[in-house]
Amino acid sequence: xxxxxxxxxxxxxxxxxxxxxxxxxxxxxxxxxxxxxxxxxxxxxxxxxxxxxxxxxxxxxxxxxxxxxxxxxxxxxxxxxxxxxxxxxxxxxxxxxxxxxxxxxxxxxxxxxxxxxxxxxxxxxxxxxxxxxxxxxxxxxxxxxxxxxxxxxxxxxxxxxxxxxxxxxxxxxxxxxxxxxxxxxxxxxxxxxxxxxxxxxxxxxxxxxxxxxxxxxxxxxxxxxxxxxxxxxxxxxxxxxxxxxxxxxxxxxxxxxxxxxxxxxxxxxxxxxxxxxxxxxxxxxxxxxxxxxxxxxxxxxxxxxxxxxxxxxxxxxxxxxxx
Numbered sequence: 001x002x003x004x005x006x007x008x009x010x011x012x013x014x015x016x017x018x019x020x021x022x023x024x025x026x027x028x029x030x031x032x033x034x035x036x037x038x039x040x041x042x043x044x045x046x047x048x049x050x051x052x053x054x055x056x057x058x059x060x061x062x063x064x065x066x067x068x069x070x071x072x073x074x075x076x077x078x079x080x081x082x083x084x085x086x087x088x089x090x091x092x093x094x095x096x097x098x099x100x101x102x103x104x105x106x107x108x109x110x111x112x113x114x115x116x117x118x119x120x121x122x123x124x125x126x127x128x129x130x131x132x133x134x135x136x137x138x139x140x141x142x143x144x145x146x147x148x149x150x151x152x153x154x155x156x157x158x159x160x161x162x163x164x165x166x167x168x169x170x171x172x173x174x175x176x177x178x179x180x181x182x183x184x185x186x187x188x189x190x191x192x193x194x195x196x197x198x199x200x201x202x203x204x205x206x207x208x209x210x211x212x213x214x215x216x217x218x219x220x221x222x223x224x225x226x227x228x229x230x231x232x233x234x235x236x237x238x239x240x241x242x243x244x245x246x247x248x249x250x251x252x253x254x255x256x257x258x259x260x261x262x263x264x265x266x267x268x269x270x271x272x273x274x275x276x277x278x279x280x281x282x283x284x285x286x287x288x289x290x291x292x293x294x295x296x297x298x299x300x301x302x303x304x305x306x307x308x309x310x311x312x313x314x315x316x317x318x319x320x321x322x323x
Contacts, residue, residue: 034078038062038086051078062086069106092135094119096143107134110141119143126194147193150204157183159212169220170320172236180215183208225320232277234320238269240296242278242317244308252288264288264299275322280314 034056036043043060054074057064064070067089072082087106094101094117101117113135114121121127126144130136159180169175188204224233245264252258254272263276265286270276274286281300293299298319302308 033080034082034084036060036062036084036086039088052076053078053082053084056084057086065089067104067106090137092138093140094143095140097145105135107136109134113141114143122146124148144194145196147196148190149193150188150190153187153189154209155185155187157185157208157210157212159183160214162214162216164216164218165221166218167221169218170222170225170234170237170318171220172238172321173220175218175220176215177218178214178216181213183212184210227277227279232320232322234277234322236321238296238319238321239316240298240319242281242298242300242311242314242319243292244300244302244311245290246302246305246308254287256287258288258301260301260303261285262287262301264290264293264301266294266297269295270298270319270321277320277322279318 034045036045036056043062045056045060052074053070053072053076056078057070057074064074064086069087069089071085071087089104089106092103092105092113094103094114096114096117096119101119103113103116105113105116108116110127110129110132111121114127121143122145124146126146128142128144130139132139135141159182161180164177166175185206186209187206190202190204191198192200192202220237223235224231226232247258252262253264256262261282261284263278263281263284263286265272265274265288267286267289270286272286272289276284276286278284278298278300284300288299288301290299298317300311302311
């Protein structure tokens, strides 16, 4: 009899264990698997019966602060294989119009961040920030205001010079037949400003308001003239300012004692040693220089101081440079 009872006890215990195992399996099977994405981690959990997103967060000690977002919402019923995403809010700095504002937000587009900071973004404004689609923690966004205006600039258009020959003029001399006149060109420019500071200029159009008028100059080509009944051949002629000097106690720049027929020149204009014929003075040699003899100036040596005074300073003296 005791042996039979023992068999019944064993069967009862086995039945209880089997029932417990079945109940445990049933409870496990009734739990819904969920995943939580938060702070860069993936947390897997299970919930029994009609749990909510909020209960799952509380169970895993996940707290929402400020503008943090959870999707689906805390009140949403948990569904099998649901993925719960927690997006943390963070600081973003926006600078515009000389003002800096900090916003606290979850990832949004850069334009949305600018609007959230209370700034308007113009069509031509430039946004200077990281090359990202949505904002990231501690990001700085700078709005550069772009404005434009058109201005006109008038500039002179240089006239052209046309040269012709004149058989009545000596080589080296010229005569203006028609005075030149500069024209006027107008450039329309688009000036671009970044935050009120000029950044660039772009040419929009160019127009001529006044056409330039060319200058016409006749150039001499005569290389031989008659002076004192004699033929005078020359390389070129010049109109020069002529002064006079007399003995100074020094030799000339070429190391000679000064004498009538020697003249001081600017070697950049007439090389030393050149043979000359000077109207009103005669034949001469470029043998000296002088501190005041620069450009088209020539200083004629004369024997007497009174001759120098009498000569004075004469303009447009024709000087022939001989071969």
